[in-house]
Amino acid sequence: MKTIVFIGSYKSGTSKEALMIAKEMGYYVVLCTDKAKYMTSHPDFLEVDQFVFIEDLLNEQQMVKEITKLMEKGKQICACLSFIDPYVSYAARLSKHFEIAKISVDSLGVMENKIAIREKLKDLPMTPFYTIFHPDDSIKKFGKENKSLFPFIIKPPISNGSKDVLFVETIEKLVSALTFLQEKHPNNPLLIEEFLHGPQYLVEILVYNKEIKFLALVEQEVLYNGRFIVTGYKFPGEVGEDEYRSLKGCISSILEQTGLSNGSCHMEMKLVQGKWKLIEVNPRMAGGAMNRIIEEGTGINLLKEILKVHLGEEPILPEKKKNYVYARYLTINSRGKLLKITGKELALKHDGVKYVHIKPHAGRLITAPYSMGNRYACVIAVSEAAEQAKAIALKATKEIKFYLEPF
Template identity: 85%
Template sequence: MKAIVFIGSNKSGTSKEALAIAKEMGYYVVLCTDKTKRMTSNADFSEVDQFVFMEDLLDEQQMVEEIKKLMEKGKQICACVSLIDPYVSYAARLSKYFELAEISVDSLGMMESKIAIREKLKNLPMTPFYTIFHPDDSLEKFEKEYKSLFPFIIKPPTSNGSKDVLLVETIEKLAKAITFLQKKHPNNPLLIEEFLHGPQYLVEILVYNNEIKFLGLVEQEVLYNGRFIVVGYKFPGKVEMDEYRSLYACISRVLEQTGLSNGSCHMEMKLVQGKWTLIEVNPRMAGGAMNRIIEEGTGINLLKEILKVYLGEEPIVLEKKKNHVYARYLTIGSRGKLLKITGKEIALMHDGVKFVHIKPLEGRIITTPYSMGNRYACVIAASETAEQAEAIALEATKEIKFYLEPF
């Protein structure tokens, strides 16, 4: 029986959707997880044929043994895949160990570290100013050298989903941010980057045999509240043709420098005074509803094509339609215990609404956003124009109501 082994999955979003797609493709789906059986009940993960529970998913020796057990029981392992940090390059390394599809292990591993990727790309013109703050560095010395360059972004090297990514405008706020992050990430260096103004874009990329097979541009709407929470996505992102050509050239250089010949990634870019600046590179497809956004816009199931690359097959990325898509994520303004959420069914009845997802369960404590994980609902609409898609989605979000008990 042909099987795909997945390492880690969230309860919703891209990583969860990949399980269902693998099942639809006819594969026996194995999920290796460190979550308890209560958190991976069959009702929540009905697409999974077999769970492998491990305390430490990064225990490579045990992981190899577990996969060998599957093979001994007649499972033909066709791919090892992860869409969860920090397991992406790890899964690619397992693919190499078991002589499966050739995925760019070293490139994906480099992308998992914000510092490593900055150092690799430091000489490229799209790299903004950055510096590395080590645990024993002097804040006073930093202030003397860089005071004129505030504001800054500060983040740990392994942040994802905007978690622990902080905006600091003064040396006092920087000192507090460093103390906060060093407590959460002891003995780790911190990445400090200049903050640049300009429209921000997410670029989904799929590479096969050194050729860019898919490049999807998505404009982001960011909520700045000391953190960076993306609340809106517009697909396709609107840029001038010369700006698109410049973007393609920038991405090609990044892929060449990092050596990504087989695999997928997404980059976050800003267009600053007509020039592209690289904000981040991540070694996987973006989370949340990104696959649904692209599929509603193009008819391409990008996750399916990514899985094909991990299976050693050539991806087929032919557009079947051209729609404008707008996705709106909902956050809340106060902390509390969730009593109920209403309006999903009515929101779905709006003409043009394609998808409504409610994330939290009743009884859960929910809060104001400090990471992308604090986005609690999503509405996706598609239409012939960008303006129509946005208007439809925003109108539909008004139907969704959160009822909280202050906590």
């Protein structure tokens, strides 16, 4: 039985959608998880044929043992992959171990570490100024030596969804941020980068046999609250011809330097005074509703084509339509126990609204946003004009109401 093994999944977003697509493609779907509750929550994972519980998903010896068991029971393992950090390169390494498909293991591994990727790309012009704070460095001394650099960004080398990415503009905030991150990530170096001013874009990329098969530009709207929370996505991101040509050149240079010949990734870029600067690289498709955004805009199911690359097949990416798409994510400004969320059906009735997702269930504690995980609803609208798509989505979001019990 042809089987795809997934390592880790959330209950919604890209990782969950990948399970559904694999099932639609006719594969037996195995989910390796460290969440025992998933195995008893089948209504949330109807597309999963078999769960494999592993307490530590990064226990490679145990993972190899479990996949071998599957093979011994007649499962033909066709792909092993993950859309969740830090399992992306790990899954690619397992694919290599079982000789499944030629995915760029080393390249994906470098992309998973924010310090490693900066060091790899340090000589490229799109790399902004950065430095590294080591565990044994003096916070006060570092602050005095680098006070001319304010403002800047501090982040741990392994993170996702804007977790623990902090904006610092004074020595006092620097001391506070470094102390906080050192306590949360003990004995780890921290990446410090210059803060760049300019519009921010997400670039989805799929590479097959060293050729860029797909490149999608999405403009991001970012909420700056001491963290960096993306609340809006405009597709396609609109830039001039020269800027787009320059962007493709930057992407090619980055891919060549990292050695990505088979696989997918997304990059976050800023356009700073007409020059592209790299914010970060992630070795997987962006999470949330990114696949839906691209499919509504182009007709291309990018996740399906990514799965095909992991299966050793050439992706086929004909653009079937051209729409403007706007996705709006909702956050809240308070903290409390969720009683209910209303308005989903009303939001869906707005002409042009294609998708409304409500994330949390009643009873959950929800808060103001500290990471992308604190975005609690999403509305996607489509139109023939970019501003109209945005206006539709924003109007529809007003239907959605959060009812909280203060906590």
